[in-house]
Amino acid sequence: MAFKIPLYIPFLGGNEKKYVNECLDSTWISSKGKFIKEFEDKFSDYIGVKYATAVSNGTTALHLALETLGITEGDEVIVPTFTYIASVSSILYTGATPVFVDSLETTWQMDPEDVKKKITKKTKAIMVVHLYGQMCDMEAIMKIANEHNLFVIEDCAEAFGSKFKGKCAGTFGDISTFSFYGNKTITTGEGGMVVSNDYYMYDRAYHLKMHGVSTVREYWHDVIGYNYRMTNICAAIGLAQLERADEILKKKRNIAELYNKNLEGLPVHPLKEFKDTVNSFWMYSIMTESVKQRDALRKHLSDNGIETRPTFYPVHTMPMFSHTYHKIKTAEEIAIRGMNLPSWPELKKEQVLEVCEVIKSYYKN
Numbered sequence: 246m247a248f249k250i251p252l253y254i255p256f257l258g259g260n261e262k263k264y265v266n267e268c269l270d271s272t273w274i275s276s277k278g279k280f281i282k283e284f285e286d287k288f289s290d291y292i293g294v295k296y297a298t299a300v301s302n303g304t305t306a307l308h309l310a311l312e313t314l315g316i317t318e319g320d321e322v323i324v325p326t327f328t329y330i331a332s333v334s335s336i337l338y339t340g341a342t343p344v345f346v347d348s349l350e351t352t353w354q355m356d357p358e359d360v361k362k363k364i365t366k367k368t369k370a371i372m373v374v375h376l377y378g379q380m381c382d383m384e385a386i387m388k389i390a391n392e393h394n395l396f397v398i399e400d401c402a403e404a405f406g407s408k409f410k411g412k413c414a415g416t417f418g419d420i421s422t423f424s425f426y427g428n429k430t431i432t433t434g435e436g437g438m439v440v441s442n443d444y445y446m447y448d449r450a451y452h453l454k455m456h457g458v459s460t461v462r463e464y465w466h467d468v469i470g471y472n473y474r475m476t477n478i479c480a481a482i483g484l485a486q487l488e489r490a491d492e493i494l495k496k497k498r499n500i501a502e503l504y505n506k507n508l509e510g511l512p513v514h515p516l517k518e519f520k521d522t523v524n525s526f527w528m529y530s531i532m533t534e535s536v537k538q539r540d541a542l543r544k545h546l547s548d549n550g551i552e553t554r555p556t557f558y559p560v561h562t563m564p565m566f567s568h569t570y571h572k573i574k575t576a577e578e579i580a581i582r583g584m585n586l587p588s589w590p591e592l593k594k595e596q597v598l599e600v601c602e603v604i605k606s607y608y609k610n
Contacts, residue, residue, distance in 0.1 A: 278477030296447035303424025306437035375404035556583030
């Protein structure tokens with residue numbers, strides 16, 4: 246179905262075509278070429294981290310981060326159940342066990358108190374996932390990690406440009422990852438980034454993503470690695486996106502503020518911006534009073550040509566985990582009541598107002 250107001254459209258109004266054509270003209274279209282290093286360097290500068298290595302997508306970024314930390318069979322990694330499946334899948338790829346924690350009702354993010362309860366002798370790391378542009382309480386999480394000598398991995402797929410106490414997402418943990426899928430704040434089509442302030446972690450991640458090839462002997466591989474490299478074409482698109490990152494983030498903030506103003510007084514609850522944080526508003530997210538109301542509102546919007554999507558299902562409720570009984574109350578409640586409204590950067594004011602009017606018409610009937 247074609248929607249007159251779709252959920253998301255990538256913002257491709259900069260130098261994307263120019264840089265991609267330069268790749269084509271130079272014939273550097275695979276995993277070598279000038280745009281890869283330039284994108285990595287400018288990305289690390291933008292978020293304020295020392296090292297960055299570009300990879301093929303956000304899921305490979307997560308797997309690479311876990312492998313870099315030596316996470317393996319017998320280890321446990323604490324992760325929110327309210328997240329996209331890739332956060333958990335990447336843990337399983339290593340043979341480790343995901344341990345699910347609940348979310349805070351206010352911020353929708355990982356609950357630090359539940360993290361404390363789930364730590365065991367097998368716990369090796371905490372995977373923090375910053376959801377829907379909002380950041381976790383990194384002060385509390387890092388305190389817990391330091392007290393228990395645990396690694397912290399930040400999954401920043403939805404949090405490019407988000408901040409906690411003035412620092413960007415991805416600069417708190419031992420190692421952090423980003424996704425540049427087509428609906429992300431900045432995109433490369435498919436792509437990701439692994440970042441760290443630790444040179445040795447960066448160097449290991451780079452080594453592993455390059456098939457584990459030796460740096461001193463051609464076609465000699467000293468570890469089993471992966472082909473997780475980004476192409477020069479993807480990096481060219483990413484560099485063009487990064488050049489307009491501030492503009493994109495400002496547009497998304499303006500859209501969120503317009504929604505906030507025009508949905509005020511209705512029985513919907515937007516994911517707000519909280520003290521000490523800057524929300525990048527990757528998606529504009531709301532929660533309704535019930536799952537029945539959420540589903541009916543989504544249908545009403547769809548009938549009026551407006552695309553929406555539900556929030557993520559808690560991973561512990563999916564078939565591969567449901568054989569072990571869990572009840573993770575807050576995450577389950579957010580998941581069945583949450584939804585996302587159209588919020589791409591070039592969404593026009595009149596389109597936002599139309600979405601709001603359709604929502605108002607639902608509640609009037």
